[in-house]
Amino acid sequence: MKKMKPGTLVSQIIIWIVIILLTLSCLLPLLNMVAISLSGSEAVAANEVGFLPKDLNVSAYKKLLGDAQFWKSTWISVERVVLGTLINMFFTVTMAYPLSKSRKRFRAREVYMKLVIFAMLFTSGIIPLFMVVSHLHLTNTIWALVLPGAVPVFNVILLINFFKGVPEALDEAARIDGAGPITILLRVYLPVSLPALATVALFAIVGHWNDYFSGLIYMTKASRYPLQTYIQQLTVDLTQVTDANQLKQLAAMNTRTFNAAKIVVSTIPLLLIYPFLQKYFVSGIVIGAVKE
């Protein structure tokens, strides 16, 4: 190994310290949450819990097992992720494939593309969208959570860019073998695009799992809340409480360990897919950066 100059050594040490501090800043607050969820409530109230649990116990998790609404909301979220991701994938592929064709192959492409870009850039705001969803009588149904965002425009553009990179020769070869357009899509494009499909699927899963806002505005009954909305409503500031019922609910449940346990459990699914996410999202961002 080459001998380092003293100047280089100093700068290396500074760099390591800064990077380690930044990394810890991302890790420790989350560890603190886990520690709180596993600690005794007295220790938490007395503020003695750091990054390791104190008076280790799982009573918050035991209590959570008996919380029917938590599991109901979790089930709604799971349903939503599965249904929503399937719908997203269907529309991502069926939009991206035609739009990845050249103008020569698909003359109307430019018109569609303009509409898609307009849809990406211009959002009309929550109130008109809310009106549409309630006019269609979707409120309080799972469809209100999955249909308004059915076409994930950003993912469509990402996949268009990926499809465009598929060698023309593959397409030609399949055509010569007599394959029709559906066969070409299913047998040529989709198999070679698996990394890109994984990327957009993972984005869709995370997006659906993390969204609390559509649950908040489209679900008028608290029993229909997906998990994130349910948690959002629990941790909401007391000043925003509007009715006595909600207040009673908060008083009964708003203990720090219990809430911490809910947050930890709601994060576990994300941690489970995180290794896959990490594998794909970097390439996803890089593909996304290759612009139209």
Add this chain to the structure above:
Amino acid sequence: MKQDMTKSVQKPRKKRALGNEELFLHLMILPGMIMLAIFVFAPFVGSLMAFEKYVPAKGILGSEWVWFDNFKFIFSLPDSKQVFMNTLIIAFAKLILNIIIPVTFAIMLNEIRVSICKRTFQTIVYLPHFLSWVVLATVVSNMFSLSGPFNAVITALGGDPIQFMSDNNWFRKVIIGTDVWKEFGYNSVVYLAALTGISPDLYEAASIDGANRFKQTIHITVPALLPTVILMTALNLGNILNAGFDQIFNLYNPLVYETADIIDTYVYRIGMVERQYSIGAAVGLLKSVISFILILGANKCAKKTTGSGIF
């Protein structure tokens, strides 16, 4: 030559096949376009309620037209200026810091040669990006609460505890800081990708000429990152009216409306909570139009300076 020949030979057959294929492509894109029509373009028409005194029972077509009265009303409200300024200040601070910190982080991380450590650091700093603000709001208010670690440090150093979450002098800083904290890892990805694209020959040549690591960073790394920085700035400039609804909505309270109420939270309270649909829609429409113009402008600038735009 060869291409011309095949073209002329296959021409009649190919043309018919093309027609079929085009029909298929139209059919394929149709369901998606219908969804966009319902959930993107129809609400766009619904924005017309911004020019009405909208009454849900009468519907969009039946409500009374008041043209620009809603907009005049918005501009006459004392809150409006405050909300607009809050939005700009928070979004602008985030825009600047969300470039400087990730770029610095990427450059520093790139200096770490022990690849297992580098990968571990990356794995951890990307994580907060994937957690929702609902979850992180609890984490953040925990950190900044009166009994949280920040106040513990302050009191240990002999200072008075600070009510970060309800003090108008502090809340905005917390909002900006925690947003940078959540996103710096994720935002650094593009810069790390750009860094791997720099040819090692450049550094070798520079070190032969006697430039140290620091000088190499200033004269090679930074200029090489500049196009990406400009592109990202342009991208984010279009978002200058998006100060981060999810974050602020989950962290704020009426005590800090003065410094942290932004357009989106304001629209939510007016439109969805107070149910003044027309006023809410008018503010939303105004925001959309300004953002749209900004994005188009920013894209043009990016295309001019770096040769590649967002779309």
